[in-house]
Amino acid sequence: MTTLTDIRQVLAGDALAKFDLPIEEARGLPNDAFTSQAYFDLERKTLFARTWVFAGLASDMPDPGDVRPVDVAGRPIILTHGRAEEINAFHNVCPHRGARLVVENLDGSAMMTCPYHAWTYAMDGKLKARPHFHKPDCHDNRGDDNVSLFPVRCEVWHDWIFINLDGKAEPFDEHIAPVAAWFDGYPLEPMRCAEHRVYTFECNWKLAVENYCDFYHVFMVHPALHRTMTKEARKSMITMGRHLMNEYWFEATGRGGEGDKSGYGMQTIPGLKPENTNRSCYSAVFPNVAINVYPTAVQFVLFEPVAADRTRMHMWFYFVDGDHDNPDLADLRNNLCDEWDALNLEDEGICRRLQEGRLCDAYDGGRLAPYWDKGTIHFHKQLVEVMTA
Ligand code: FES
Ligand SMILES: [Fe+2]
Numbered sequence: 001m002t003t004l005t006d007i008r009q010v011l012a013g014d015a016l017a018k019f020d021l022p023i024e025e026a027r028g029l030p031n032d033a034f035t036s037q038a039y040f041d042l043e044r045k046t047l048f049a050r051t052w053v054f055a056g057l058a059s060d061m062p063d064p065g066d067v068r069p070v071d072v073a074g075r076p077i078i079l080t081h082g083r084a085e086e087i088n089a090f091h092n093v094c095p096h097r098g099a100r101l102v103v104e105n106l107d108g109s110a111m112m113t114c115p116y117h118a119w120t121y122a123m124d125g126k127l128k129a130r131p132h133f134h135k136p137d138c139h140d141n142r143g144d145d146n147v148s149l150f151p152v153r154c155e156v157w158h159d160w161i162f163i164n165l166d167g168k169a170e171p172f173d174e175h176i177a178p179v180a181a182w183f184d185g186y187p188l189e190p191m192r193c194a195e196h197r198v199y200t201f202e203c204n205w206k207l208a209v210e211n212y213c214d215f216y217h218v219f220m221v222h223p224a225l226h227r228t229m230t231k232e233a234r235k236s237m238i239t240m241g242r243h244l245m246n247e248y249w250f251e252a253t254g255r256g257g258e259g260d261k262s263g264y265g266m267q268t269i270p271g272l273k274p275e276n277t278n279r280s281c282y283s284a285v286f287p288n289v290a291i292n293v294y295p296t297a298v299q300f301v302l303f304e305p306v307a308a309d310r311t312r313m314h315m316w317f318y319f320v321d322g323d324h325d326n327p328d329l330a331d332l333r334n335n336l337c338d339e340w341d342a343l344n345l346e347d348e349g350i351c352r353r354l355q356e357g358r359l360c361d362a363y364d365g366g367r368l369a370p371y372w373d374k375g376t377i378h379f380h381k382q383l384v385e386v387m388t389a
Pocket of ligand 2: 217221347
């Protein structure tokens with residue numbers, strides 16, 4: 001069994017320098033990084049604590065007083081919608097004796113009350129009251145001695161709530177700047193979430209991310225997509241900051257082109273720059289999010305690590321406000337999402353094979369394809385950089 005000490009050795013010494021070798025000689029992360037529970041646990045402690053990670057959708061908690069308990073990298077977290085329309089994040093624990101504070105969604109609630117001794121907190125995390133605090137029937141109704149829920153850094157970008165657990169990541173604006181720049185020219189404000197689908201991948205979360213970044217496999221794994229996606233326009237990933245980007249120029253937004261998944265029949269994003277009419281843009285947002293932006297649709301993807309060899313892939317589908325809930329377009333929206341079901345099923349099969357391959361001792365990180373695999377090496381380098389910082 002791989003121990004934590006073994007894992008630390010994997011990341012020690014020349015782990016980083018190895019990624020800087022010419023790609024013909026470079027090797028990706030070793031098998032343990034994809035198969036061992038110790039490595040998975042270390043990622044939770046280091047990688048997911050030190051970076052900005054996705055926690056929830058703002059549109060899922062639209063009103064003041066809405067509270068959502070979520071799990072982020074194994075930590076119970078509470079998201080709250082405050083009176084000043086702000087979204088806050090807190091550790092989901094009562095500062096008194098450490099009971100988990102919230103276990104169910106609350107809608108339009110004035111307070112959060114602990115089930116143990118009824119200490120009560122406002123949406124901004126401040127303590128408001130402590131019944132029988134001084135002695136029986138002698139209450140603290142002011143809660144003014146600076147007790148509050150433990151805050152977590154939290155930022156909302158478009159509909160997406162990101163948190164930073166250790167509080168030490170770079171400012172969010174800096175982190176997301178390359179992604180925002182890549183999607184410049186696609187006004188995302190009018191986009192509304194229409195559907196959420198979940199797929200289970202029997203592989204490590206990193207393999208699912210790498211597969212998302214792999215445009216090489218289309219001709220083998222996605223025969224239907226291959227027929228409609230011109231080969232000449234397929235490129236390998238572009239590195240920007242810790243993230244990876246791609247773009248695809250298709251011939252038409254109509255049926256029969258890559259535009260199918262862009263939302264055939266749905267309205268174009270108002271304010272779309274004309275040069276983007278036939279362009280789709282992709283970003284793998286470090287570490288475990290992906291965003292696809294098409295002229296008529298957006299998909300937000302989360303690769304949620306469940307176990308060393310299991311990943312829950314969430315896909316939220318966005319269309320232009322009005323199209324997203326128009327009952328006349330329900331069948332069309334459904335078909336568009338179903339097309340992704342088919343594609344994701346094909347990807348799940350091959351990701352399972354990638355996971356199985358990592359049980360072979362002989363595999364040592366790969367003999368990589370210089371044109372296509374630079375993105376994977378970049379991704380691995382970012383991971384090790386954050387985990388060894
Ligand atoms: S543990 Fe929450 S009020 Fe005591
Ligand atoms: Fe794929």
